[in-house]
Amino acid sequence: MKLYFSSKIFQKALAGLSGGFLVVFLIGHLAGNLQLFIPGELGQKQFNAYALFMTTNPAVIALSYITYTTIILHSIVTIYLVFKSKLARPIKYHVSSGNSNSTWASRNMAFLGTMILIFLIIHLRSFWYEMHFGNIGFDKWGNKDLHTVTVAAFQNVYYTAFYILSMLMLAFHLSHGVGSAFQTLGLNTSKYKKSITYIGKGVAIIIPLIFASIPITLYVR
């Protein structure tokens, strides 16, 4: 037990559990974002009222702090593990086989995670920071007009392209991450292996795809 918390298996389990929480967060975030599909003034009213609720409700605020903590935990644990694994092979191979049997995503989780973290920082600056500290206007119902800020952001083709590219990174990250988390926790048994593979691939395709469809809709509209 004394080495359990410092073991890489435990730390990987932490990475997996925190990742799992973040997938649940993504589903919740996505459900909220779906309101951006509502066109016109109704969409604006609905989205801004939702944004107000999400930034003032005590339960949501508490949940948001848990989410920030989880993101930081997931990043720190995984960066630490990557650092440790670099130490485990100080001399690289002259000829690399390209790792047969392993997917590109599985070998590049750290790169994908870093790209997602960079996206997250920019994303928070664009919307979270504007909502909390920015000097944004109010809609005619008296709520902060995050809807206009969001629609305006996605009129920029580069910003929209960056968002879509980031969702692609997320798709690859999830395509390995979900199944890997179950394996690390020891739950990927032969009985559930097939279902876990389908769930992992499904989550990896559906979540980023719907996320990416929103800015595309706003850009086209």
Add this chain to the structure above:
Amino acid sequence: MENFSIKLKVWRQKNNKTQGKFVDYDIDDLNEHMSFLEMLDVLNERLISSREEPIAFEHDCREGICGSCSMVINGKPHGPLKGTTTCQLHMYHFNDGDNITIEPWRAKSFPVIKDLVVDRTPFDRIIQSGGYISVNTGSAPDGNAIPISQEDALYAFDAAACIGCGACVAACKNASASLFVSAKISQLASLPQGQPERDKRVVAMVDQMEVEGFGHCTNTGACEAECPKEISQEYIRKMNWEYHRANIKG
């Protein structure tokens, strides 16, 4: 085919205190039916005749069951053939005039002793930490006296096929020993005789693996693809489960 020739690039290193380097050897007059190790034997005889230091490499049974013949051939542990040790790899899997690069296992925990020979005693220490049954299991019982399902027997047998060669460590991008350690843990955890020390064993062996400085498992699956005994990643799943379970139970 007779008069088969290849161009070798071999890692040469005097000992773990000195820097190593690649040395090129053009070798001809080979027979395609030679095993890879026999090809190295021929090269070594020629080196000895010309008063050069022969290439140090490990070998013992030469029938694919001892796990000694560790070398990375063209980026693949035990060479390009799936489910095969280096000694069972024959030269007819290569073409006349091929360039072949041979490197030792690369891991901090497996320092080079000489040329292609690495120190694999970390594996011995992991086994010594708990990879055995020390409770009294009595004398040899009658056949079928201990009930065990065929599924469990096959599961344990597949894990027991591990020859402890270290190809999993060599193949893993993190130099993780998870496949080896998990095979040894799962084999004993699946059998009745392994039950009394099941929790103590997994904790001791995983903790020793940590102490030896191997990397973590990122479930890429590269180990399973390169393992000469094709041990499944399922055993890593089993080890993770056993390790969490034993520690949570306390």
